[in-house]
Amino acid sequence: MTVLSEQILEAAAKRPEGFLLAAKQFLALGKRDAVDQALRRLAARGKLVKITRGRYALPVRSRFGTRPPAPEVVIAQLNREGAQQLVSSGAAAANALGLTTQMPVEQTFLARTRSQKRYVFGKQQVTIRPAAAWNFLLADRPAGQAIRALTWLGPDQASAALPTLRSTLPPEEWRALRSICAELPLWLAELLSEADPIPLEVRG
Numbered sequence: 001m002t003v004l005s006e007q008i009l010e011a012a013a014k015r016p017e018g019f020l021l022a023a024k025q026f027l028a029l030g031k032r033d034a035v036d037q038a039l040r041r042l043a044a045r046g047k048l049v050k051i052t053r054g055r056y057a058l059p060v061r062s063r064f065g066t067r068p069p070a071p072e073v074v075i076a077q078l079n080r081e082g083a084q085q086l087v088s089s090g091a092a093a094a095n096a097l098g099l100t101t102q103m104p105v106e107q108t109f110l111a112r113t114r115s116q117k118r119y120v121f122g123k124q125q126v127t128i129r130p131a132a133a134w135n136f137l138l139a140d141r142p143a144g145q146a147i148r149a150l151t152w153l154g155p156d157q158a159s160a161a162l163p164t165l166r167s168t169l170p171p172e173e174w175r176a177l178r179s180i181c182a183e184l185p186l187w188l189a190e191l192l193s194e195a196d197p198i199p200l201e202v203r204g
Contacts, residue, residue: 005047071107085139147184151188
């Protein structure tokens, strides 16, 4: 193993699980081509895990063996980096809110991006796909999850699920959801208004 590779691993070991490594972080150690080559070789030897193009992570080692970093940890880091806002998919949101028992086969997150991306975690893949701006309203608050869950269910199933959602969402989350109706797709705004016809400004 080259000195450059050892220096990269030493630096990576000081980072938390799921920290994404890129060549630009190590340019103080060598030229870009040399760093890129070192990262590729470390991944080929299993010393690093390639997550996506140009991004790597240190594998997690325990008494049970070696595994890639947990996808949710990497996604949380991407959110902290602020390069793109990521939120759970409609299917995952519906499951989290108890509106469906269906578990997504593949983890999917929505992003303010123009193209779809895939991240690989061993045998597990995570898809990040573009979505309309209203999917990011209220982010991952329960009210934000409700927006994506209802949209994923579609008009008919969403209508049937609304009584359950109305009774399980905390009052402040339901009010937050109702307060942004004007920014939602028309069918969803109408559905929410029918479920709770009293204007927010009339409430005591």
